[in-house]
Amino acid sequence: MLYQADPERLAEEVCNTLVDSRGYTHAWVVLFQEDDTPAPEPRVRSFHHYGMAETATAFETLLRHDGPPQCIKQAIATHDLVELDTDSVVCESCPARPVYQQGRSLSRGLRHDGRLAGILTVALKPEQRDDAEERDLLVQLSNDFGFTLWAIGEQWRRRAAFRRIEELLEREKLLARELRHRVKNDFGIVRSLLALQAMRAEDDHSRNSLDEAAGRLDTMVRIQELLLDNNDAGRVDIGVLARSIAEGAGGSDGGATVTVEAHEDDLLVSSSDAGKCGIIINELLTNAEKYAGHAARIALSVSWLSPEQVQIVCRDDGAGFSRDVLDGETSGFGLDLLRGLTGGDGEELSLENGNSGGAIVTAVVGVAAGEDNR
Secondary structure (H helix, E strand, C coil): CCCCCCCCHHHHHHHHHCCCCCCCCCEEEEEECCCCCCCCCCCCCCCEEECCCCCHHHHHHHHHHHHCCCHHHHHHCCCCCCECCCCCCCCCCCCHHHHHHHCCEEEEEEEECCCEEEEEEECCCCHHHCCCCHHHHHHHHHHHHHHHHHHHHHHHHHHHHHHHHHHHHHHHHHHHHHHHHHHHHHHHHHHHHHHHHHHCCCCHHHHHHHHHHHHHHHHHHHHHHHHHHHHCEEEEHHHHHHHEEEEEHCCCCCEEEEEEEEHHHCEEEEEEHHHHHHHHHHHHHHHHHHHHCCCCCCEEEEEEEEECCCEEEEEEECCCCHHHHHHCCCCCCHHCCCCCCCCCCCCCEEEECCCCCEHHHEEECCCCCCCCCC
């Protein structure tokens, strides 16, 4: 069988080769449309021939105007060879009827894997009419032709499916990006409202509480910004997020000095896990600066503890925790929030004082396992 990636050119070459090499009087091929929902009767896509001379144009017009004639319907209905030299098969008005009357013509469907791609018809010379080997050859040829058309169609269908998938993925990325823009803007609006409310607060406790809430929203805004800048399917690098939060925590004049150490180059987690880790980091830095003082030195480290656990450690050089905090007798909102965020299976929060002073908080956070996780 000839190899040709274009079904139309393949059909033409098959017709030419059969007439030139096998000595048939003529050969023609009808290719059908590949519909996702098959119609009761196949629709003609193209007609190819060799040796039919002036009858070809009239026959093609008949195909396209009236649909498959009786001879093609016979070939569609059976997997066997159909002889086109009897009145029961060839229509009286068929333009190719004189050609069929000159000798025996045989027709067969081009099938594979349940798909009917077209019909192949050849006109035999008188000496070939009763040749069983010629008939067997035509059966094998139509099988090979049907398989080749099926293989080409499969390749086209796969390419079309891949293109469709790529289009859907691109559309999903655009929709996700638009959604993140809107979420970021919404966070920004709420954060501004909190800041305005803090300015109007009449006591320090209310003002500080509103400022802390605004700081938590700042963290969520930073996560959305990282998602917008990162094309890695909605994943966020916790090391990059920690540095961004630290810049905000120690960015003002007279603020604490914050250093961040990420022990791996790739600390990617999902956006939901990034939200939890980001709030934890924000609380750790906020509490460290709040209790160790604005002149404190704060060190934050982030690393993989396991493929499903991120370890976040925050150290400062302040006075450290009081005994009642270490014993769990006293707790503020920030510490309660940290405990709530690390209260799941495989998560923990530990508090201790360093040998040379200062507080040390270690948070083990559970995250969804991914192929990038250490």
